[in-house]
Amino acid sequence: MKKTRMIGLSLSLSLGLVASYVPKAMAAYEQVKQPSMLQPIVDHVDVIAHRGASGYAPEHTLAAYEKAIKMKANYVELDLHMTKDGELIAIHDSTLARTTNVEEKYPDxxxxxxxxxxxxxxxxLDAGSWFNKTYPEYAKKQYVGEKIPTLQEVIDFIKKKGSKVAxxxxxxxxxxYPGMEEKLVEILKKNGYLKKDKVVFQSFSEASLxxxxxxxxxxxxxxxxxxxxxIQGKNxxxxxxxxxxxxxxxxxxKSLVTPAFMQEAHEHHMIVHPYTVNTKDEMVxxxxxxxxxxxxNYPDRLVELNKKAYISHGAASGEVTDTSAVLWARTSQPAMVRFEVxxxxxxxxxxIKTEKAAxxxxxxxxxxxTRLKPDTIYYYRVQALPGSNQVSGTFKTAPAKNELKPLTIVWGGDTGGQGNIPPFKAFSEMADLKPDFFLFSGDTIYADNATPAVPNPPSKNIEDFWAKYKENRTDPNLRKLLQSTxxxxxxxxxEVKNDFSGPxxxxxxxxxxxxxxYWPISDERSSSGKLYHKFSWGNTVDLFILNNRSYRDPDTKPDGMDKTMLGQEQLEWLKKELLNSxxxxxLIASSVPISIPTGKxxxxxxxxxxxxxNPNDNTGYExxxxxxxKFIKENNIKNVNFVTADIHYADIIQYDPDHNGTVDYREFASGPIGAGTGQPTTLDPTFGPERLYAEGGFFNFGVIKVDPGLKQLTxxxxDENGKVHFHRDFPIE
Known part of the structure; x- marks a missing residue:
């Protein structure tokens, strides 16, 4: 491969050290910094004016090139064709019909x-009037009569403007066009443009390159x-x-640019310049x-993003109650962030709320x-100041405490594992169902798996973990879902390490x-470190979110009355809240299943x-x-459903722990959204499970619909394309 100074490799992350915020126990882990493939390998993200500033002026005309120069583009792009008499001219199409009046001038x-x-x-020919007709919002009288320039005229024009644009x-x-390359090199050499800082060559033709x-x-x-x-279907x-x-x-x-594409390019030390990226959202x-x-076509937009802070990985809302919500965003650089709701x-x-991104x-x-109205759709938009780019979203508040309203929930887990990386199609299908909320049931990242964000796992420092979340937020489908509910x-x-025990x-x-x-989480859940909490959707649903990681004894500890996954405080909290509900x-949201043995x-x-x-296995948390x-059964608590993931296949189970023919609770497991797929395994019989459905080998998610009027839970x-593989209506007792 040819090496050039244009490709100034800088693979070490420039995210800033945060050792002062990390416990001393982490000091050893903080010493190793890993490169992410999802960052530029050059010092500056280049702005390439596609056919000039062709969104504002007729493409491949001096007017378009002049606008690009004024907008501080790094490059003006020229598509070259050759005339009958051997002159190189700047035009994109191989014919003159689209961008000139050639049909009128030479009809035959x-x-x-x-x-x-x-x-x-x-x-x-007139190469400008077509633009005024096609894009009247940018039309100008002086564009009428613009000419198709030669390569020499473009070079002369840039020199006249004193521009440093390449x-x-x-x-x-x-x-x-036989001899095109030789003619091109001759002109550039004669004008002093055959230099690395003056020209870049591109082509779809490998032979030409x-x-x-x-x-x-x-x-x-x-x-x-x-x-x-x-490259479709190619390695x-x-x-x-x-x-x-x-x-x-x-x-x-631009459609080809994914984390996998970026990893391959940057591992080969090759720069990536996608085309044609026109909206600010696409640029971000x-x-x-x-x-x-x-x-x-709009170089000024990318120039601004290169200079000013912007919202870099979408926005999200969460922890919604009947009167409050938490909003989340991330910026490209330290900035004051403005939220409007x-x-x-x-x-x-x-x-209006403002907060500094640090x-x-x-x-x-x-x-x-706070002080929101129950059962109301809210709109929000967020902006990193003084940048102009805005990201918007919506959410719906829960009904008032005593109201019974229908709702739709989507849930799932497991994204970014076992070699599966964004984009994930299922998130888009979830958003299209217009759910009232999304329950992300764990393994929202795979910190211990190799991905372009952390090619040499496991994640060892805070930058690695952050990089994993940013990687999944590159997925437009995930951003679509997070910004729609x-x-x-x-x-x-x-989120930490396979099968870890928090303490x-x-x-x-x-x-x-x-x-x-990286998740919109209330201070009540995060600052105390507990994460478990109850959320109510009117009188229709109580959602009990468990923390299955922070308090658990080691998996290898033999099971017994003193072994815990939840910790005594969380266990008593759950029992109290169930009794009072x-x-x-x-709905009890558990990140791990009940009767499906996981781990080793x-x-x-x-x-x-x-x-x-394995009759000799005395582990687990049974x-x-x-x-x-026993608490659910003895207190006759009805309509209890555990919502789980983690197993990498879908499973619907109902339980009769005392084998009296009555269903006491159910379990709904879905996934993976985007990780390795598994196959159904044998259920542990301890709590009397009856499997209603199980299917593996595909990406999937779950949908729960509650209709209080019909007293029905669906x-x-x-699957990731929205096709229904299982549907069942359960009565609400």
Whole structure:
């Protein structure tokens, strides 16, 4: 691969050290910093004016190039074709029809290919009027009569303007124009532009780039352009190994840019310049993935994002009650963040909250909004000041305490594990159901698995953990869901380390810190460190969120009356809240299942010990769950449903622990949303489970609908495309 100073590798993270905020027990872990592949490998994200500032002026005209120069673009892009008499001109299409009046001027010369016209004939064409008709909001009288410029005219124009802008030249259809590359090099050399800081070459044609490699100085960058169909179905490592033979980078269609694509590119030390990125939202998404530059028709927008703070990884709402909500966002640099909340989409009357995004929380910021109205849709927008870019979202408050209102919940867990990385299609399908809230049932990241964010796991320091959350937030589908409804987030083992027991794992405090930085969580849950809490949806549902990690004894400890997963305080809290609940439906959100043995033999991680699988296995936490089961039964608490994940397949189970023919509670398990898929295993029989449905081998999520009028609870399991695999209506007793 050719090496150039343009690619100033800087793979070490520039996130700032936070050792002073980390417990002393973590000091050893804080010494090792790992590179993320989801950050630029250059010192500056380049602004490439696509066909000039072509969103504001006719493409490939001096007017478009002048606007790009004024907007401080780093490069103006030129697509080159060759005329019949051998002149290189700047035009994108191989024909003149779309951007000139050639059909009117030369009606008998269809299909009006560039190669069939002399430069003198082309200079008679109007290359600007079409723009005024197509984009009237940017129309200007002076665009009428704009001409298609030659390469020489573009160079002369830039020199006249005294600009430092460089050229980003694409050889278009080079097989149609023999000698194009030699002619191009000759002109650039004559004008002093055959230098690394003056020009970059790009092409969809590998042959053209290989020819240029032989005739230009070694330090001039070459970039291979890719359309989706060029690499569809191909191994990315093979693609980049080949490209690295002659190119310093790639120019992919923006749809191709994913964490996996970025990892392959940056591991090959190749820069990534996607095309064509025009909206600020698209630009922010590409920046979150770590691209090294972008082609855009609106260079001023990217210039602003490079200079001013912006909301970098979407926004979210959570912990919603009937009168309050927590809002979350992250900025690109330290900034004051402004939140506006209103029940009116026009924001005529809005609650305004501001909070500073600081490095000690990885530039994440949260605010609590109070005095909201029950059972109301609220709109919010968030902005990092003084930047102009805004991110918006909606959430719905819970009904008043005594009201019975129907609701729809989506739930699932397990994202980013076993080689599965964003994007995750299921999140988009969840959002399309317009749920009242999303229950994220744990393993919201896989801190101990290899992904582009942390290629050498496990996560060892706070930067690693933060990087994992940012990686999943690059997923537009997840951002879509988080910005369309509220979220209640639970942590499980992979937020820290596989099957960890909180009091005995040195990384617990670091994982907890990152989890509470990246999810909208109330101070009541986070500042005390307890995480368990009850949320009510009117009188329809009480949601009991458990913390299955922070208080547990080691998985390897033999089970007994004193072994705990929840800790005594949390256990007593759960029993008290269940007893006092008068909600029609009780949902207990547990990150681990009841009767499905997880973990390893003699180190069971869920409630079940699996002694029917291994009679000598005396681990698990069955004695503690037996206390919960007995309490539900003895107090005749009806309509209790455990909502779980973690097992990487879907399972619907009902329980009759005393085998009297009466169902005492149920368990609904879904997942994975985006992790390794598993297959149903044998149920532990201790609590009398009856399996109603089980299916593995696919990405899935769950849907719960509660209809108080019909006194009916509906449960569905859907795949990542929204197809229903299981549907069952249960009566509300």
């Amino acid at each position: 010369r269809a299909p009006w290919r560039v190669k069939d016209f002399t430069l003198a004939e082309i200079k008679k 050229l980003y030249i694409e050889t278009k259809d080079p097989d149609v 290989r020819k240029l490699q032989e005739i230009v100085p070694k330090d001039i960058p070459l970039l291979q352009l890719y359309s989706p169909n060029m 990315l490592d093979d693609v980049f190994n080949r490209a690295a033979e002659y190119a310093e980078g790639v120019g992919p269609d 998404e590409q920046l979150s993935l770590g691209v090294d530059g972008m082609f855009t 209103s029940d009116d989409a026009s924001f005529k009357k809005a609650i 490095s000690k929380h990885d530039l994440t910021v949260q605010v609590k909004v 509220s979220t209640y987030a639970i942590w499980d083992d992979h 005995f794992e040195p990384l617990t405090s670091t994982g907890f810190r990152a989890f509470t930085d 008068d909600a029609q439906v009780k 033999p003699n180190a069971r991680d869920s409630w079940a010990n699996g002694d029917n699988i 004695h503690e769950f037996a206390k919960i089961s 449960v569905e399991i859907r």
